[in-house]
Amino acid sequence: MRPLADLDGTVDRVVVDAPCTGAGTWRRNPDAKWRLRPGSLSTRLAEQAAVLDRAGRLVRPGGRISYITCSLLPQENDGALDAFLGRAEGFAVVPARDVVARVLPALADAVRFTRHGLQMSPARTGTDGFYVASLERRG
Incomplete structure (x- = not known):
């Protein structure tokens, strides 16, 4: 059963706060890295794939998916x-540089742009580690 099936292809924006390892919070929660179990990353990657696939079905042509993690691991982000x-x-991919330039230009010097999105880190922004990217459904 798919409770949101009637919304497929109709949603303007889907925000995916993806399940992740939380590697971006390790500065604030150093014990969290020791609680990861073997296979945790592959489990999170499978969950991320399922959530992104669901978001992809929901979004309409011209609509966007905003994908967010609190991880610094490339596998959970651009990967x-x-x-x-x-x-x-x-x-x-909606180029992150374009979004930042239009929405919050002052952020450009504080983040690291990746192939698909942008990454915030404690060293550059004073925040936890976050990744944000935007995808647009064409046609």
Whole structure:
């Protein structure tokens, strides 16, 4: 059963606060890295794939997915989007530099731009480690 099936292809924006390892919070919660179990990363990657696939079904043509993690691990960030883009047709990355320049230009000097998104880190922003990217469904 898919309780949101009637919304497929109709949603303007889907925000994915992805399940992740929480590696971006280790500065604030150093014990968290020791609570990771073998297989935790692969479990999170599978969950991220499922959530992104669901978001992809919901969003309408011209709509966007905002993908967010509190991880600094590339596998959970650009890697998760690479995998999604390989599975899903009709999606393109919205360049993070363009979004930042339009919405909050002062942020550009504080973040690190990645292939698909942007990453905030304690060293550069004083925040936990976060990753944000945006995808647009074309056609």
